[in-house]
């Protein structure tokens with residue numbers, strides 16, 4: 001595989017796909033691997049990756065599959081099935 005950013009993009013897609021198929025543990029493995037690569041190469045993670053991964057259980061969040069999304073006073077609120085809640089400013 002190529003440069004770290006490309007590997008991360010690939011893992012991002014795989015994690016999303018696994019979550020869509022209900023393979024949440026597999027999705028977690030891809031997410032954790034991508035995070036390790038970003039850390040090792042200090043290259044950061046795409047914003048979408050950070051927003052759609054659970055900080056507690058590492059799963060990739062797919063609304064309707066394992067996450068709920070709602071809007072609340074100017075924020076996007078994403079709740080993982082594990083209970084973790086993340087809020088981001090609405091854009």
Ligand SMILES: [Zn+2]
Pocket residue numbers: 054055056057058059080081082083084
């Ligand atoms: Zn979670």
